[in-house]
Amino acid sequence: MARYEIAFAGQLIPGAQPELVKANLAKLFQADAQRVALLFSGRRIVIKSNLDAAGAEKYRATMERAGALALIQPLDEEVEGIELAPPPAPQPVSAAPVAAASAPVDTPTARLRVVPRDEYMAAFAEVDAPDFGIAPLGDDLQDGKAEPQAPVLDLSQFSLAPAGSDMGEAKRASTAPPPDTSHIKLVE
Template sequence: MSRYEIVFSGQTLPGSDLETVKANLAKLFQADAQRIALLFSGRRLVLKNNLDEAAAGKYRTALERAGARIEVVDMDAPVEEIELAPPPAPSEETVPAAPGRLKVAPRDEYMAAFADVDAPDFGLAPVGADLQDAKAEPRAPQVDLSQFNLAPVGSDMGQARPAPAAPAPDTSHLKLAD
């Protein structure tokens, strides 16, 4: 007896309005807007699993009536096993790596494409070693100042002169009373 699971990926049936489908699913699942937003995140979500054929059909009917495109997957379907090809055997034509260069032996067919890549053999530095290059000392820029000279002390450098002070107010008419 086969077992099935109901899978939803956030897609709607053709001709269905997205907001209407969200509202229908919220009513169907009795869920708030945040949980419905998670359903429409685009990820593949298993809504229900381990169902018999009749129950899977009921779920399909209810969800498609709500406007959601679902997938009913047979959980007992055989899974195809893939066997990787063994790495190629070292041949006598293989040229040993030059000193300081890395020779990579491919582990599978995909990595065999990178077997002839010439890569440097970077070693590991001892613990506590400074790996950053030393910074060059900053140099002051060479600026030609020969066209400038200094004015004598006290000379007018073109500053704005302050406005003359206003006359003091006349307070002769003011008296202090006892």
């Protein structure tokens, strides 16, 4: 069974007044002015996806009555094709000093070349994105860490007290008189 999506790109039915259409869409989608302005930004916005043919036609007709031109597209199409760029040509290895060989070397990674699916995605066609590979199952992806070094502390100025000695502050004698409990009686 074919599935469809309903999209809107800010296009109006010929003769429709833009302010009236915006008000109709705000009422139809129960949206505020900011969301309605987003619908009229000129970009293609998907309103509803994964609809059957009857549901897609119902959305199209409702939006047409509101004055907006809805786009119906089948979802069976391939959305986006990805083609890997060819790997870089190997560079000749020259004789390098041994010290330079131990330094980390940045190897160029393959680059993705993405074919845009619509006008909105065409803005990202020139983005230079590295093609990071996927590590095999069970590989350790965390870089190794060096063991932390204990800080060097000079503790020669401290000494230990003998076992059983009182290390706290000396207790002071209480200066308050004991409470008067003469009025308290024990009833049997």
